[in-house]
Amino acid sequence: MARTTITPSAMRDLPALAPGVAKARIFDSRLRGFIAEQRQSGTTFYLRYKDARGRNREIKLGRLGDLTVEQARKRAEQLKASVSMGADPLAERDKKRAVPLLAEFAAQRFLPHVQEHLRSAHNIDACLRLRILPFLGRKALDEINQDDVATLRRRLIDEGLSASSINRHLGTVRRMFNLAQKWQLFEGRNPAAAPGMVREVHRDKYLTADQTQALMRALDLERDKGAAAALALLTVTGARRSEIMLATWDNVDLDRGMLTVPRAKNGRPRYIPLSPFAVAILERQATRQLPDNPHVFPSWRRCGRAIESVRAAWGRAKKAGGLPADLRVHDLRHSFASALANAGTPLNEIGTVLGHSQLSTTTRYAHHSPQRLIATATAASNAWNLLPAPTAPSDQAAG
Incomplete structure (x- = not known):
């Protein structure tokens, strides 16, 4: 030495x-x-x-x-x-x-986590694969800054994506960094903590009572009975399409009036209450049950699998019922919630029936029950004894 x-x-x-x-x-x-x-x-x-x-x-x-x-x-x-x-x-x-690259973190930790906990993992995978990782994937977690996130946001807007799609991408990036911080994979601030979510304008498309009855009449005449029954059940439960189309008989309790979804959108079980009308739909559907197929709405083409699509039956039913051509299957869920709100159902109960994890998701239906909201607002005035001033008598009445 x-x-x-x-x-x-x-x-x-x-x-x-x-x-x-x-x-x-x-x-x-x-x-x-x-x-x-x-x-x-x-x-x-x-x-x-x-x-x-x-x-x-x-x-x-x-x-x-x-x-x-x-x-x-x-x-x-x-x-x-x-x-x-x-x-x-x-x-x-x-x-x-x-500190891993964003692409490494996505493949090794993030995607396995969301696939275990979220039904919407396929949507998150698409966001990452198509847009997020091609832009940010080769940077380490601690190299990505707020300017990178802002640039990604601008690229998404310039691509012409809808507000909801843009927010889904930005929310995915925010969730990735929240989990990376939780798992202590890097130190520093979340660069996507405030990614600039785009304001979403929810489309208000709801069936009236007359339109709903017209739809049910059209479904009664529909030649594809399985698809028609699935659409009818979607109408009267407000369930998500996958929750109905992938349902199995093991999860149906007609006596209790309950359909169990083992793994809902948030990854947890949820329970869909069945009205007598919904129970009747399922009882009729039980007569169409196929051997060795556990699904409530079985496929006639693929052995042991669920029904593939209701698109053709939906198009025919809309036409037969005289319904708007741009009406979507998902609008049945909004129509169900709107009907509950119009009937005076409290928002928290509507959220429970629809399986919303946050009350803020349900508040979009608040304006469908204005009289109930006015009555609620009036309760404070009554509590303070602030009653309306008496109406002055007319001159004719005074004479």
Whole structure:
């Protein structure tokens, strides 16, 4: 082990390595732990130090040529000072290197997590695969900043995506960083904590009572009885399409009037109450049950599978019932909620029936029950004895 002052001249005058010798180390006599390591390929500088647990640690400073002797010494002095203050440069470097790329995090941790907990995992996968990862995937988590998220948002808008689709992408990025922070994969702020969600204008398309009756008459005459029954059940339960089309008889309790969805959109079980009308639909559908097929609405083409689509039957029923051509199957869910609101059903109960995880999702139906809301607002005035002023008698009445 050679010890001398590491200087530019000393590095220039290093003797050639003896045959068979892989390396030689020179330890600086002025700065303890500062090392120059000579190899056939060149000279590299290191700093040796002890961490907080008293273990010897060694960090590479750089190669001679990439930095000068003076630069290497200055860097060694800076690191040595930080060590005296309790830092561990090697641990900090390893921690930095351990921060995964966004694409790595998505594949190894994030997608497996959402696939386990969310029914909508396929939508999240599409957001990542088509737009988020092509733009941000090659950056480490701690390299992505608010400007990157803002640029992604602008790209989504310029692409012409709907407000709901843009928000789904931005919400995915926000959720990714929230989980990465929770799992301590990087330090710092969530760059998508406030991603600039786009204001969504919900489409208000609801069936009137007359339109609903016309739809039911058209479904009674529909030739595809299975699809017609599924559409009728969607109408009178407000359930999501997948919750009805993928239902199995094991999850139907006609005696209790309940359909269980083992894994709803939020990943948890939910229970759909069945009205007598819904029970009657299911009782008729039970007569069409196929052997060795557990589904309430079985496929006639694929053995043991659920019905593939109700699109054709839906198009025929809309035409036969004289309904708007742009009416969607999902509008049946909105129509059901609207009918409950018009009947004076409290919003929290509507949310429970629809399986909303947040009351804010249900409040869009509040304006369908204005008289009930007016009565609620009047309750405060009554409590304060603030009654309307009596109407002044007319002149004719006074005469």
